[in-house]
Amino acid sequence: DVTHVQEFGRLKYVHVSIDTYSKYVWATAQAGEKALHVIRHLTSCFAVMGVPREIKTDNGPAYTSKKISQFMRMWGVRHITGIPNSPTGQAVVE
Template sequence: THTIKHFLLAFSTLGVPKEIKTDNGPAYASRKLKDFFNQWGVRHKRGIPSNPTGQAIIERTHQT
């Protein structure tokens, strides 16, 4: 998937993190992505739905 390709590029550039926090978008909820993170030993934390305060850093990063 595009999401996994993006993470592979990020890992090759920045290294493999211990944890990644994302929003609850459909791209981050797939079984393939869960398996991918498990393979790499990355803990995936998703934000609380409908809680922009809990998502503040992520939402700020996505701001255009």
């Protein structure tokens, strides 16, 4: 998920991932919400938390892009998408 924090200036897009098993939270401040920014976030997340078997995201444009699909395939991660901005679909992050 991405949260907007205006006070962070140029890096106002805070990308957040949660390991639902350990409840560990990883957040990075990025300059945008595009696939490139998601990949930067996930790469740092994998470096700290390890590579997951699967990731669940909403089906926003950045997450359904060809770049993200290739990235997930390269890392061997199963990518599951839900409904955008749905608190029931992404209840842990939303």
